[in-house]
Amino acid sequence: MRYNIVFFFITIFAYSQNDTIHLLEEVKLHGNFSPKINAGYHLQIIKDSAIQNNNQSLGSILQNKANIYFKQNGNGMVSSISLRGSGASHTGVYWNGIAINSSLNGQTDFNTLSANGFNQIEIKKGAGSTLFGSGAIGGAINLRDQIYFIQKKEFGLQIGLASYNSQDISFKSELSTAKIYSKFSIQGMQSENNYPYLKTDLSNENAAYKNYHIKGVLGYKLNYNNQIQLFITYSNNDRELSRTLTAPNNSKYKNSDQRILVQWKNYGNKHNSSLKLAYLQEIYNYFPNKNNTLFSEGSSDNYIVKYDFNYFFTKRWNIHSGLENNYTKGNGTNILKKERNRTEIYLLTHQNPIKKLNYNISIRKGFSNTYNIPFIYAIDLKLKILPKLNIKANYSTNYKLPTFNDLYWNFSGNENLVAENNKSAEVGLDYHTKNTNINITSYRIQSDNLIQWRPVSSSLWRPINIQSVTSYGLEFELNTVKKINNHKFHLQTQYAYTVSKDDVLRKQLIYVPYHKANASIQYNYKKWTLNFNQQYNGKVFTTTSNTQEVDNFWLSNIQINKNFLKKKINIGFIVNNLFNKAYQTVAYRPMPNRNFKLKINIKI
Amino acid sequence: MNLFKKLTIAILLLITIISCESDSNQEPYLGSYANGIFVLNEGPFNNGTGTLSYIGVSNVMTHNIYQKANGEELGNIAQSMYLHDDKAYIVINNSHKVIVANRYTMEKIAVIEGTNINNPRYFVAVGNTGYISNWGDASNATDDFIAVIDLNTNTVTSTISVGEGPEDMLVNNDTIYINLQGGYGQNNKLEVLNTDSNTVTSSLTIGDVPNSILKDSNGAIWVLCGGKPSWTGSETNGKLIKIENNAVTNTLDFGTGKHPQHLTISNNDLYYNLDGKVYKMAISINELNTDGITGFDGYYYSMKANDNFLYTTNAGDFSSEGTLKVFDLSTNTEAYSKTTGIIPGNIIFQ
Numbered sequence A: 001m002r003y004n005i006v007f008f009f010i011t012i013f014a015y016s017q018n019d020t021i022h023l024l025e026e027v028k029l030h031g032n033f034s035p036k037i038n039a040g041y042h043l044q045i046i047k048d049s050a051i052q053n054n055n056q057s058l059g060s061i062l063q064n065k066a067n068i069y070f071k072q073n074g075n076g077m078v079s080s081i082s083l084r085g086s087g088a089s090h091t092g093v094y095w096n097g098i099a100i101n102s103s104l105n106g107q108t109d110f111n112t113l114s115a116n117g118f119n120q121i122e123i124k125k126g127a128g129s130t131l132f133g134s135g136a137i138g139g140a141i142n143l144r145d146q147i148y149f150i151q152k153k154e155f156g157l158q159i160g161l162a163s164y165n166s167q168d169i170s171f172k173s174e175l176s177t178a179k180i181y182s183k184f185s186i187q188g189m190q191s192e193n194n195y196p197y198l199k200t201d202l203s204n205e206n207a208a209y210k211n212y213h214i215k216g217v218l219g220y221k222l223n224y225n226n227q228i229q230l231f232i233t234y235s236n237n238d239r240e241l242s243r244t245l246t247a248p249n250n251s252k253y254k255n256s257d258q259r260i261l262v263q264w265k266n267y268g269n270k271h272n273s274s275l276k277l278a279y280l281q282e283i284y285n286y287f288p289n290k291n292n293t294l295f296s297e298g299s300s301d302n303y304i305v306k307y308d309f310n311y312f313f314t315k316r317w318n319i320h321s322g323l324e325n326n327y328t329k330g331n332g333t334n335i336l337k338k339e340r341n342r343t344e345i346y347l348l349t350h351q352n353p354i355k356k357l358n359y360n361i362s363i364r365k366g367f368s369n370t371y372n373i374p375f376i377y378a379i380d381l382k383l384k385i386l387p388k389l390n391i392k393a394n395y396s397t398n399y400k401l402p403t404f405n406d407l408y409w410n411f412s413g414n415e416n417l418v419a420e421n422n423k424s425a426e427v428g429l430d431y432h433t434k435n436t437n438i439n440i441t442s443y444r445i446q447s448d449n450l451i452q453w454r455p456v457s458s459s460l461w462r463p464i465n466i467q468s469v470t471s472y473g474l475e476f477e478l479n480t481v482k483k484i485n486n487h488k489f490h491l492q493t494q495y496a497y498t499v500s501k502d503d504v505l506r507k508q509l510i511y512v513p514y515h516k517a518n519a520s521i522q523y524n525y526k527k528w529t530l531n532f533n534q535q536y537n538g539k540v541f542t543t544t545s546n547t548q549e550v551d552n553f554w555l556s557n558i559q560i561n562k563n564f565l566k567k568k569i570n571i572g573f574i575v576n577n578l579f580n581k582a583y584q585t586v587a588y589r590p591m592p593n594r595n596f597k598l599k600i601n602i603k604i
Numbered sequence B: 001m002n003l004f005k006k007l008t009i010a011i012l013l014l015i016t017i018i019s020c021e022s023d024s025n026q027e028p029y030l031g032s033y034a035n036g037i038f039v040l041n042e043g044p045f046n047n048g049t050g051t052l053s054y055i056g057v058s059n060v061m062t063h064n065i066y067q068k069a070n071g072e073e074l075g076n077i078a079q080s081m082y083l084h085d086d087k088a089y090i091v092i093n094n095s096h097k098v099i100v101a102n103r104y105t106m107e108k109i110a111v112i113e114g115t116n117i118n119n120p121r122y123f124v125a126v127g128n129t130g131y132i133s134n135w136g137d138a139s140n141a142t143d144d145f146i147a148v149i150d151l152n153t154n155t156v157t158s159t160i161s162v163g164e165g166p167e168d169m170l171v172n173n174d175t176i177y178i179n180l181q182g183g184y185g186q187n188n189k190l191e192v193l194n195t196d197s198n199t200v201t202s203s204l205t206i207g208d209v210p211n212s213i214l215k216d217s218n219g220a221i222w223v224l225c226g227g228k229p230s231w232t233g234s235e236t237n238g239k240l241i242k243i244e245n246n247a248v249t250n251t252l253d254f255g256t257g258k259h260p261q262h263l264t265i266s267n268n269d270l271y272y273n274l275d276g277k278v279y280k281m282a283i284s285i286n287e288l289n290t291d292g293i294t295g296f297d298g299y300y301y302s303m304k305a306n307d308n309f310l311y312t313t314n315a316g317d318f319s320s321e322g323t324l325k326v327f328d329l330s331t332n333t334e335a336y337s338k339t340t341g342i343i344p345g346n347i348i349f350q
Helices: A002-014 A025-033 A048-054 A058-066 A404-408 B003-024 B065-070
Strands: A042-047 A069-072 A079-082 A091-095 A120-125 A139-144 A152-162 A166-176 A180-191 A209-223 A226-240 A252-267 A271-287 A296-314 A317-332 A338-351 A357-368 A373-386 A389-400 A420-432 A436-455 A461-484 A487-502 A515-525 A528-537 A553-564 A569-576 A584-586 A595-603 B037-041 B051-055 B078-084 B087-092 B097-102 B108-113 B120-126 B129-134 B145-150 B155-161 B166-172 B175-180 B189-194 B199-205 B210-215 B221-225 B239-244 B247-253 B261-266 B269-274 B277-282 B302-306 B309-314 B321-328 B333-342 B344-349
Touching: A025 A139, A042 A048, A042 A058, A048 A058, A048 A120, A058 A069, A058 A079, A058 A120, A058 A515, A058 A528, A069 A584, A317 A404, A338 A404, B037 B078, B037 B333, B051 B065, B051 B078, B051 B333, B065 B097, B065 B108, B078 B120, B078 B344, B087 B120, B097 B120, B120 B166, B129 B166, B166 B210, B175 B210, B175 B221, B189 B210, B210 B261, B221 B261, B261 B309, B269 B302, B302 B344, B309 B344, B321 B344, B333 B344
Parallel strands: A091 A139, B261 B302
Antiparallel strands: A042 A120, A069 A079, A120 A139, A152 A166, A152 A595, A166 A180, A180 A209, A209 A226, A226 A252, A252 A271, A271 A296, A296 A317, A317 A338, A338 A357, A357 A373, A373 A389, A389 A420, A420 A436, A436 A461, A461 A487, A487 A515, A515 A528, A528 A553, A553 A569, A569 A595, B037 B051, B037 B344, B078 B087, B087 B097, B097 B108, B120 B129, B129 B145, B145 B155, B166 B175, B175 B189, B189 B199, B210 B221, B221 B239, B239 B247, B261 B269, B269 B277, B302 B309, B309 B321, B321 B333
16 A cells, blocks of 8 residues: 555656646645645634634633533533544644644643634544644644734733633734734633532532733744744643542642744745744643642653645645654653654645545654654545535544653553554535535544553553544534624534444443534624524443443523624623533533623724 | 253242241341442542442342432542441541441441541441541651541541551451551551550551451461562562561561462461462461462452452453452352442452
8 A cells, every 4th residue: 555655646746737826825824724635624714703702711612613522620620622532632732733732641631722812723623644643533623823914903902700700801912014913912810610519519619720821923024935933822720620529629730831933934936835943841730739838740841843845736736745853851750751752754745636626645654763653644535526515535544652651651651652543534525505514524433552551450550552442423514694684693503423432342432422512503783792502412421331421411601792882892791501500521520500701802 | 051940049049038038037127238248349530439339148239229328429439348336437538538327228327527537548446436547648648647436426536646558457356456558658567556545556567568457366467568569669579477466476478579469368268369369378387378279360459258258359440340259268169250330449248
């Protein structure tokens, strides 16, 4: 198979054409998330208007808008993603194209990421390691800051007051000219988070949190062909770890993330390229008793060099290639002080041989001083079968590399671990009209050599490449907009059916719901907006034998907004958990009862 | 099994049940759980509840008996249970409480909790006084203690400071032996508490990580020490210690890399679990056996002998139900096995 693909590349390189072509705007704007080079995948983009309107954590936005399942250890606590039945470290999370999943545990805690101030969130469901690297198996999510060289001067202030003594405030400025772009934002929030546990006398004790996020973006247009960009973020989270229904807690967790990215973008007539230099740092401190000074800690430093290059042979054929080097140092109370280096290259060819057909073929190979990185490949295509109906399909092989904790956890880490490997296929139908789009996708994923921590003696657990999982499912999406005079309706519904089974036990994995759905309807009338959101989470099993479960739940939120002074001021009122339902996403960790939020947005 | 055999067994069973019924007419009815064996399941690590299972007549297993009797759950990490007079004392580690229940009906009577119950591990009682070993703050090596309980009021009357990681305890007349296993670390002491004065009268240095303790028919105390595991970076050998008159009289060394667990006794034979095998040793012989018992293989999460049977539990993947396997010590064969709750950590006999 491998040789066939190499041969294929050779043959397409062999013929070339000299058409002068324009830049493909799309690739320029979206990088690896460009719809063109992901033709056979379902992409979703959440725009900044929706991000601001929601004014919620990134996790809540993805849950409500992209129908993604999250497992939350109570409100504001650790929130981990599960896409297409995969584990928390099997969704790639990116910040302006740079992978930001923790080097220590391979995951992102979606309650420590703020969506505030990003221009858009790009979501790709389905595996794509050839473009996105390790861990992009359930899907990939990118947080993007867009730089525009236009005349702009805007300041925004947002204040929110909510139940459980919660406050948040954020300030944002965006100043740009034809040559210089700048964006700065600062956001802080805190909450007592002491909601009552419905149907009990308990409340969410030891759950207070506070966090702040600072970000800055600078862009400088050297000339028509060259731009220099700088992105900086710093976030700091300080959380108590909440009790459960059966046990109190007095522990606490502090963590901070720092990210710096410098990017040089070059646009030519037939090519464009970007060179990224990034530094990522994560630090955590865990206090088993918050009243005590004793704590354990961990940190990682990540140095990344990434070069991406696109070349357009013709209007209908371009290649997209990249080279990435990732050097990581980890250190902490519980992990050995270690470093690792890996270099990965990838190559993708995009062709549009006839108008109805777009397809991509991609390959990736990595090299590391720590482990073997497998060779992987992917093919995806989009075929127009009727004027408004496209068929999308893809097949890919993928991997996830062991994390620092897996490899180097004191005395129990396993340096002999190999990469988890994965095969994934999907077929989907996409129907698109001006006001409506319907998508239906089915997929199948086979994952092998999955790393699991298992007891190897009475007192020792070690990670081993042991589990095999087969997942398959169906996703459905319907969006439609209807306008009658001044009345505008927007209906958005999504449903996912997910089966993810351990190949040995033949049981559904724990915390993977068979059914997950959401529906939201937005109604606009002049200065008023009303948003009603329904979410359904099917039951999930909590034992590997599927004998115990967390009940399914329906959740309803309602939001009403009004604009004043030519949209300079927007006031919104939100009711979460409208029907005051007792629900949990993780067993014995109740989520909030009915709660309220008032927010004021001022823009000048 | 053919139909005839099945029928015969069914009839025999029926007769047994009927005869039991007529026997019990002579004794007052105490409750549903008067004659069987309890299996206490710790429950999932992070969030969830422990459960109590019961094996009654004809080895029928009933799960969640505490929840059934009280309509509430035990709490997070059910560590151990102790039967004393007509009561059961169930120690719930991570919920920092000890539940007092009627041992025959499992109906809750009281809960011992408060600032003087902190990371409780085990319970023993002498007369009207209970003793609960507590780790205190698990990250603090110097705040470990024994809480002394007035069993009439179910309240803590005083606390006695002990070394790090008090675990299982053994009552011997007016003395309580306390294994200092070391909590999250490793300790190597056996502390001796006098129940008349409620003071620690002596502390014996034994092997590293004492994990089980018992008294034989001659009155000698045996303590099994697991030794420090290899992941500590300073591995030590497991040891079997014999104590007579508050002094170590014999030490048997298991050798390099050997970490035995679960010392238990049936008649005059000691049993323990090591490297996936069960070993047997007569108390009269001062030498370790080199061969395990054939057919008893397993890495057990707990193991206890009673009435010529050896009860073992296996926690499986720790995220689903475990199993109980019972061996007949007179024939050295498996008698039966049962599914337990999640992480079966304790077997309790009446």
